[in-house]
Amino acid sequence: QVQLKETGPGLVQPTQTLSITCTVSGFSLTSYYMQWVRQTPGKGLEWMGFIRSGGSTEYNSEFKSRLSISRDTSKNQVFLKMNSLKTEDTGVYYCARAVGRGGFAYWGQGTLVTVSS
């Protein structure tokens, strides 16, 4: 069955770079768009961006200058990297898979990221 799981560092210092891996199973990354969504105390749920089945990306301009999404199809992994972290970036980061009928039907369990010195 379809599964997604995020792994992240937990704690990141301000100004540093966040790296999160989303490992998927039950489907191919070359067939679906993979989304990144975060949930912060200050702004609630925010769509960050996605990587298309063909490998191109789309970013929320809110993050565009510091966000990068990539993947390794051989490992069934999608990566989020975001630099210049601030305390306001503290929150839960999710990867999700969209479905053709619309909406994000599959989500990982989320990984909590705390930005603090």
Next chain:
Amino acid sequence: DIQMTQSPSSMSVSLGDRVTITCRASQDIGNYLSWYQQKPEKSPKLMIYGATNLEDGVPSRFSGSRSGSDYSLTINSLESEDTGIYFCLQHKQYPYTFGAGTKLELK
């Protein structure tokens, strides 16, 4: 960016109540609107897609509707398992945007 104005922000409801939550889109999004339920410490769960379509496995007491730029999620005859936070999401235009959420609690 398209703003999704969700109301109410919270509701205190009783078992068996009919509940309606609304999102108003600041621009045309057609039917590119989905609804999610989130339980504490859990990931969002897709409930409705395409504004009016029930996701597989979601109880039939849930329904979605649209009137112009207003999108509604209705729960007929609320059950205890329906408590949680509900969000709408527009995926018509980048950046996709969520509503602020409606917290549903039992009286």
